Amino acid sequence: MSTLSVESVFITGSSKGVGLGLVKAFLELPNPPKHVFASCIDPDNDESTELREVASQAPCITVVKLDVRSDADIANAVTTVRHVLGERGLNLLINNAAVNSQLYGLESLTRDDITSHCDCNVAGPLMVSQALLPLLKKASKQNECKPLGCNRAAIVNLSTGLIKSSYWLPDERRYSYVVTKSATAIGTVMMSRELFPDGILVVGMSPGWVKTEMGGSSAHITVEESAKSFLERLSILEAEHRGVIFILSSALKI
Ligand SMILES: NC(=O)c1ccc[n+]([C@@H]2O[C@H](COP(=O)([O-])OP(=O)(O)OC[C@H]3O[C@@H](n4cnc5c(N)ncnc54)[C@H](OP(=O)(O)O)[C@@H]3O)[C@@H](O)[C@H]2O)c1
Numbered sequence: 001m002s003t004l005s006v007e008s009v010f011i012t013g014s015s016k017g018v019g020l021g022l023v024k025a026f027l028e029l030p031n032p033p034k035h036v037f038a039s040c041i042d043p044d045n046d047e048s049t050e051l052r053e054v055a056s057q058a059p060c061i062t063v064v065k066l067d068v069r070s071d072a073d074i075a076n077a078v079t080t081v082r083h084v085l086g087e088r089g090l091n092l093l094i095n096n097a098a099v100n101s102q103l104y105g106l107e108s109l110t111r112d113d114i115t116s117h118c119d120c121n122v123a124g125p126l127m128v129s130q131a132l133l134p135l136l137k138k139a140s141k142q143n144e145c146k147p148l149g150c151n152r153a154a155i156v157n158l159s160t161g162l163i164k165s166s167y168w169l170p171d172e173r174r175y176s177y178v179v180t181k182s183a184t185a186i187g188t189v190m191m192s193r194e195l196f197p198d199g200i201l202v203v204g205m206s207p208g209w210v211k212t213e214m215g216g217s218s219a220h221i222t223v224e225e226s227a228k229s230f231l232e233r234l235s236i237l238e239a240e241h242r243g244v245i246f247i248l249s250s251a252l253k254i
Contacts, residue, residue: 004235005151006091008035008139010081012068012128013097015040015048017212018158018230021223022094023051025231027058033091037081039066068097068124074131081135089138092150092234095125095157100177100214113176121180125157126187133195140199148201148239155195156234157188159204161247163254185245189254192243201237204245205230 009026013019023038038055040048043063055061062084066077081090099120103113140153150156161167162174163182172178185204192202207226211219233246245252 003151004029004231005031006033006234007088008037008085008090009033009092009094010037010039010064010077010090010132011094011096012039012066012124014038014063015051017214018207018210018223018226019094019096020051020054021210021227022096022230023061024054025224025227027054027060029231032060034060035084036061037064037077037084038062039064039077039097041065041067066097066128068095068128069119071127074127077128078131078135081132085135087138087142089140089142089153090132090135091139091143091153093129093132093136093155095128095155097124098158098177098181098214100174102174103176104173106173106175109175114179117176117180118183121177122183122187125184126191129155129191133200136195136200137198144199148196148199148242149237150201150234152201153199154201154203154234154237155191157184157202157204159185159188159206159245159247161206161209163245164247164252167247185254188245189243196239196242201239201242203237203241203243205233206245206247208248 011019011022014023026036038061043065055063064077064080066073136153143152146152160181162178163185188204208221209219210226
């Protein structure tokens with residue numbers, strides 16, 4: 001993991017779960033980032049209490065208000081990042097925020113449930129990536145001497161084993177979540193191809209089945225275990241991994 005040396009990272013959905021775990025794991029790296037942008041829907045609400053506590057002990061953290069469904073929030077977040085980083089550019093974007101209403105079965109599906117998942121899980125990572133792209137390109141250009149990877153410029157979209165039907169439980173019926181996460185995996189592959197010539201690596205990554213609000217208490221691993229192996233994986237990413245979706249030990253090419 002010592003090879004992971006990211007100067008700046010922006011993480012969406014950092015108030016709890018995997019996002020907050022990643023913020024903490026970055027701080028524990030032998031060579032932690034100079035700037036960690038930990039974004040969340042509302043930095044002042046109860047959901048963000050732990051993030052505020054972590055940030056109060058770590059000057060490298062900038063807490064950013066960002067609801068990934070809001071274009072105004074996205075624009076303000078970019079202004080903040082640009083202001084803090086100046087000409088340095090942003091090395092790494094982790095699109096982690098997502099919703100999972102856990103609504104089961106075709107008969108209970110509603111248009112609202114589908115569109116709200118689309119807004120957060122599909123439009124969210126695409127629009128946040130679009131808005132931060134100039135800063136990622138800047139970092140890539142400034143680190144031209146480095147190989148393609150997280151230390152240069154990269155986008156990591158949180159994925160799930162559920163994009164592969166062979167990983168489903170026999171009664172898998174969470175249409176909105178599974179369909180939108182599958183769409184994001186396709187978007188990840190498209191972005192990886194478009195941004196490769198700019199020196200920006202794009203991959204998808206599942207955090208495993210993690211004990212979070214979304215993962216539930218029966219999940220296999222803790223947030224800390226997930227975040228540790230997530231960063232280990234980030235440290236080995238290189239050009240050949242572009243467009244790959246990492247699910248546990250497999251690397252899917254879709
Ligand atoms: N846990 C698992 O087992 C598992 C497995 C596979 C993939 N994943 C993926 O891992 C990622 C994190 O999941 P998790 O388990 O940590 O979920 P979680 O505990 O439910 O946390 C989700 C985070 O996303 C935030 N969020 C939700 N809607 C948002 C929006 N519109 N704008 C900005 N932030 C928003 C939440 O903010 P609030 O706290 O304010 O609601 C929260 O911080 C997701 O992409 C998920 O699909 C998780």
